[in-house]
Amino acid sequence: MTALAEQTAPVADDETALSRKIRTQRRSGRDRLVTAGGVVVLLIIWEVAARQVNPILAAPPSAVFTALVGMISDGSMPQAVWESAQPFLVGYLLAIVVGIPVGLLVGRFRVVEAAIGWLVIAGYAMPMIALTPVFMLWFGLGFAVKTAMVMTMTVFAIAINTWNGVQNVPRTTIEVGTAFCASQPRILWQIVIPSVIPSIMTGLRIGIGKAVVGIVIAEFFTALGGIGGVIVDAGHSFQPDRMFAAVVVLMLAAVALTGLIGLVERWIAPWNRSITGSGR
Amino acid sequence: MTTTAPGHSAADARPADLAVEVRQVSKVFGDDRGHRVQALKDVSFQVRRSEIVALTGRSGCGKTTLLRIIMGLEHPSSGTVVVDGDVVHGPGLNRGIVFQNAELLPWRTALGNVEFGLEARGVPKEERRAAAEGAIELVGLGHAAHRRPHELSGGMRQRVGIARALAIDPAVLLMDEPFSALDAQTRENMQGELLEIHARTGKTIIFVSHDIDESVLLADRVVTLVPDPGRVHAELDTAFGRGGSLDDRRTSAEFARRRHELLQLVHGRQIQPQEDGKSA
Ligand SMILES: Nc1ncnc2c1ncn2[C@@H]1O[C@H](COP(=O)(O)OP(=O)(O)OP(=O)(O)O)[C@@H](O)[C@H]1O
Numbered sequence: 001m002t003a004l005a006e007q008t009a010p011v012a013d014d015e016t017a018l019s020r021k022i023r024t025q026r027r028s029g030r031d032r033l034v035t036a037g038g039v040v041v042l043l044i045i046w047e048v049a050a051r052q053v054n055p056i057l058a059a060p061p062s063a064v065f066t067a068l069v070g071m072i073s074d075g076s077m078p079q080a081v082w083e084s085a086q087p088f089l090v091g092y093l094l095a096i097v098v099g100i101p102v103g104l105l106v107g108r109f110r111v112v113e114a115a116i117g118w119l120v121i122a123g124y125a126m127p128m129i130a131l132t133p134v135f136m137l138w139f140g141l142g143f144a145v146k147t148a149m150v151m152t153m154t155v156f157a158i159a160i161n162t163w164n165g166v167q168n169v170p171r172t173t174i175e176v177g178t179a180f181c182a183s184q185p186r187i188l189w190q191i192v193i194p195s196v197i198p199s200i201m202t203g204l205r206i207g208i209g210k211a212v213v214g215i216v217i218a219e220f221f222t223a224l225g226g227i228g229g230v231i232v233d234a235g236h237s238f239q240p241d242r243m244f245a246a247v248v249v250l251m252l253a254a255v256a257l258t259g260l261i262g263l264v265e266r267w268i269a270p271w272n273r274s275i276t277g278s279g280r
Numbered sequence: 281m282t283t284t285a286p287g288h289s290a291a292d293a294r295p296a297d298l299a300v301e302v303r304q305v306s307k308v309f310g311d312d313r314g315h316r317v318q319a320l321k322d323v324s325f326q327v328r329r330s331e332i333v334a335l336t337g338r339s340g341c342g343k344t345t346l347l348r349i350i351m352g353l354e355h356p357s358s359g360t361v362v363v364d365g366d367v368v369h370g371p372g373l374n375r376g377i378v379f380q381n382a383e384l385l386p387w388r389t390a391l392g393n394v395e396f397g398l399e400a401r402g403v404p405k406e407e408r409r410a411a412a413e414g415a416i417e418l419v420g421l422g423h424a425a426h427r428r429p430h431e432l433s434g435g436m437r438q439r440v441g442i443a444r445a446l447a448i449d450p451a452v453l454l455m456d457e458p459f460s461a462l463d464a465q466t467r468e469n470m471q472g473e474l475l476e477i478h479a480r481t482g483k484t485i486i487f488v489s490h491d492i493d494e495s496v497l498l499a500d501r502v503v504t505l506v507p508d509p510g511r512v513h514a515e516l517d518t519a520f521g522r523g524g525s526l527d528d529r530r531t532s533a534e535f536a537r538r539r540h541e542l543l544q545l546v547h548g549r550q551i552q553p554q555e556d557g558k559s560a
Pocket residue numbers: 309310311317318319338339340341342343344345346380510
């Protein structure tokens with residue numbers, strides 16, 4: 001075997017212990033109150049600080065909120081969200097469709113690992129932003145380039161987490177399959193894949209963050225519509241309130257999508273939640 | 281199935297009567313730092329059809345390793361295991377195993393876990409469900425059939441593991457400390473059930489136990505192993521008073537004597553001559 005095949009998949013480090021803790025801990029009423037308090041304090045500091053500086057450089061939350069309401073009612077914000085959402089979803093789904101099987105194959109078969117494992121690692125480690133100019137040459141300035149950016153940003157995170165998950169399936173669990181004379185496909189479908197689901201979900205969750213970066217970069221470069229386009233336009237025309245409004249929408253969307261992934265995980269892998277976590 | 285009455289000595293076993301033959305089996309593990317651990321050295325013993333054999337010995341003397349080799353999950357470094365006249369190269373349909381740590385699939389319910397082995401064998405759905413339900417009733421878990429492993433106690437999990445092995449109705453049943461996590465009452469019930477099943481089906485049973493009483497009570501013969509390297513120390517015939525109840529057996533003078541003998545063997549001593557004299 002090659003040296004690469006000997007080593008284990010690098011641990012996907014995007015999910016820190018802290019973020020995992022935040023995700024898994026039970027939110028008590030008191031915790032919620034503290035969170036809400038934190039948000040309020042931050043907004044107040046922001047409001048006070050922003051009022052001190054030149055309005056073409058920063059906007060206080062109140063102005064951002066007004067701008068946001070305006071952009072929603074004149075239809076420009078929904079339009080931008082829709083323009084970003086389409087390539088986002090298509091790119092993300094493509095990344096899932098490609099990333100999960102690639103991760104499974106690389107993790108399960110040493111030959112595949114030796115053949116393309118390095119590519120997955122390189123793709124994950126590489127700053128994809130460097131590829132944007134090339135992508136614009138290949139895919140033009142529209143829907144295609146945005147989709148391609150989202151897909152390439154996301155696919156490696158999903159693949160590498162899946163790969164990692166396959167390698168961490170306990171040997172003893174697979175042995176249950178061997179001992180009861182299950183066929184290889186049955187072991188793959190009924191033991192490996194269910195065991196890997198939590199890792200896949202981690203990949204999907206990390207993938208959301210990557211995909212958001214992907215879409216914004218693509219829209220920054222092409223400056224063609226979408227939320228990224230709104231941010232660039234507002235920045236160029238010295239309208240920080242509109243710019244921050246778009247940033248807030250982006251943030252809320254990312255948080256909502258991550259939460260959605262958590263719900264999906266609880267739905268398809270309910271056993272995982274109760275055997276992991278801090279148990280507080 | 282041959283229904284050889286258990287209880288005659290190893291000398292009159294003809295090859296056709298043999299269910300399991302362990303021939304000169306040695307096993308050397310290489311650990312992570314390149315040290316070699318000799319887990320088993322030249323282990324040989326035979327198990328007749330329908331016989332119940334207990335393996336005992338101190339922790340780390342290779343009982344689990346031996347059972348796994350008989351199951352075909354581990355390959356011996358030298359020597360062979362023959363089951364029903366065929367050399368073992370891997371797991372087979374004629375053997376079923378109960379793992380030391382149950383090893384249930386966390387995403388399946390208790391019932392689903394019991395069904396797993398039957399699914400792997402391609403048993404049709406209706407029949408499978410019925411057999412699994414029967415097995416889970418048998419281990420006294422009918423009420424918990426739809427709970428997932430993390431919702432079960434350690435002893436309950438162990439019983440699901442036993443049910444899973446029983447459901448496939450193997451000719452040779454291998455059990456690694458199957459009753460160790462059970463309370464006295466449940467343990468006694470399970471021991472009774474096991475003997476009941478044995479009387480009904482004439483299965484060959486090899487089980488590992490740390491419990492001297494249990495070994496003498498259930499087994500026709502006890503094989504004691506000693507560690508470093510793991511090897512057979514002695515075999516003790518415990519096939520007395522068959523046909524009576526467990527309680528009859530337990531209260532018999534023979535039981536006390538065998539128990540005492542086994543205790544000495546487990547401590548690595550030979551049976552004291554005067555003990556032998558008393559029994560003759
Ligand atoms: N996969 C392995 N790699 C290296 N060494 C091993 C491995 N499995 C077992 N051993 C070693 O082989 C020896 C026997 O282990 P085994 O698990 O068979 O003991 P055991 O008799 O079942 O003990 P216990 O009663 O505690 O379950 C031990 O010294 C153990 O460290």
